[in-house]
Amino acid sequence: MRSRRHDLARSRRLSLRLRQYLDAYWMIGPAFALYMMMVLYPIGREIVMSFHEWDVFSPMRWVGVTNYRSALADAVFLRGLSNNILYALVVTVAKNVFGLWLAILLTGADVKGRNAFRTAVFIPVTLSYVAVGMLWSWVFNPTFGLLNQVLRLFSIPASSGVLGNPRLSLWAIMFVDIWKWTGFHTVIFVAGLLNIPPELYESAAIDGAGSWQRFRCITLPGLKSVVEVSVLLAMVGAFVRNFDLVYVMTGGGPAHATEIVLTWMHKQAFQFLRFGYAAAQGVILFVLVMVLSALYLRALRRQSAS
């Protein structure tokens, strides 16, 4: 009798748990279906496509690893990849350094109009890439641009073109990317800084710690988790979210000087209709970003453990 009651209670518990799970699955079902449809399926399809030759208009043809071999022998793709790596390195460091610097300035006790400054710093984040790209293209324009007007104001010889100069063009785009996104990182750092108890700074000051020591021993350790997230976001963004800016400002030119993997992929797919080849380039970039992110996270975990 006791055992039967026990079984009954157990089965009720199970059915309750099952119902709870079912409800949970029911609730996340639409979101999961969307995730499958919008993220997992395209990734899977891209990987499959990368082993085929396909121009959209004819049936796919299996070519094995030919697309990967072609990509690794394609000078423009390799140049795009190296531009991507340089871009990610410079932009990730700069956004975080400037973001942190601005955040420290904007959380200082003696800043008047702090909210106005915070808003001003964040405004570029809200602008679309296309608008930002066009705006800065006109600023850099050697005939009409604001840059040359300012240079002339200080009697500095006018620039004869930044975006048309293969040595400067990629740096100019990186500058614009940094200008656009620094505000975002500033906001993340501001939130982190406000979470550090002010008493720590007060007692450090009483103990005679200078500003550099306070920054090194209180601010940086206090911001560790924020810095980790901020660096990861900046790094991934620098690899895969720079297409619009490059496309609008230079289109990858002059002579591939600002070509990145995404612009070259776009040309391969939509100008030359080599969707399989473009997919292979996308997979290579995907793997690269995944490996770098994994290495970064692993290094962070090791550091935390030690």
Next chain:
Amino acid sequence: MKAQSGRVWVVLLLVALLVPTIRGVVYGKERLIIFGTARPEIPESNLRELGKRFEAEHPNVEVVWRLEGPWSELLLRLTTARLSGEPIDLIVAPANQVNSSLVRKQLLMDLTEVVPQGVWDRVDPATLGAYTIGGRRWGVPFSYVATAGWYYNEDAFAKAGVHPPKTYDDMVQVAKKLRAVGYVPAIHQGKNAWMWPMWYFETFAQTSRNRSVEYTKMNLTGKRQFTSDADVEALAWIKRFFDDGILTSASMDTDQDAMRAAFVSGKAAMYYGGTWELPWLRDNAKGFKVGVFKFPRLYVDSTVQPPGGPDHSLAISSGIDRSKLALAVEFIEFATRKDNAELWIGPMEPVASAIKDVPGATGGIAEQMRKEFMKDTITYLDWIWPQEINEAMQAAIQAVVTNQKTPREAMQDVQDTFNQLVKRGYRFDYWESWTPADWKKVTP
């Protein structure tokens, strides 16, 4: 909660099932979808009028214009339309993409026998070549016929005491004098990579002693190389425009808007462009008189041959629902009638028109270009070579003018691109390799 979510799913399902029915009720008429790139030179009212007139003759038809984006993105939009299953009946097909992509990819219908002879008779026969591939006709020319030249500010020239140059040496002198009186001598939309090959068409026409079209076909059939002396020399000539101070590196950082702005604001005294600039110049160059002259002669024994041709055509998508084919042909017949064609071609201020009954613009530089430029105009080479070569050529020119490569190295890159294309199965006369099944796709 579960029941509520369930109801939402049921409603969504019903809506999804009902959408085609609702569309059918709203669009009871048969829709004729005309796909193409944006044509800002044609007023919206003209397009509406053209559609209305056709609808008046065909009361059960609705004309839907899908003219969006720049011409360079037509293929991209066609691709996405095909991927999403969007129906397309007629295509306003630019000549450069007809050969390089649209026919090659079997996206257009062979119109040779589909379009009645009466319609072909309305077209200037000189324009048919651009849409004839493998002896078959793939589009009915329906546009202005372009050519190219240098537009200049006559007031600036008068101030500098110079006349339109005829030779390259003259042009160097003109540039010097213009600079002396404070003008940027010439500006080019060098940031738009697609415009650079236009310069190559001009210089190659002369370095090849006016055999550029023939040599290009030979290059593409492997009988010649892009690294031949005349081809390399053509690239070297473009660089000389920078070295001799006619153009400055500022042009590398200038797009079409900035180039036009520099010209109409009186900062730059001249720029190179096609006849598509004419409507814009008419509307915007107000403070001074605009003149035009041919690209300078580079050699004593060469003839200047501006690039040009009938810009676009009316073509029928090979994917058209065959039951709508007759309607599409009727639209082509309707559009090429004089009054209707004028609605389309007239606002382009054509130097010459592909439709015989539509007259070219009279007076001014349009007439000068028709009389002096048109007779020597040759086909744009990017109407002959594939997209990949065009892209390689753009990069090659940019690499040379920015001192990254020598002309020979840059042309070697173009040849390498061509060799890769051949390895991947490219052949110039691709239609010869089509199977009966391929031909079936492009015939009714």
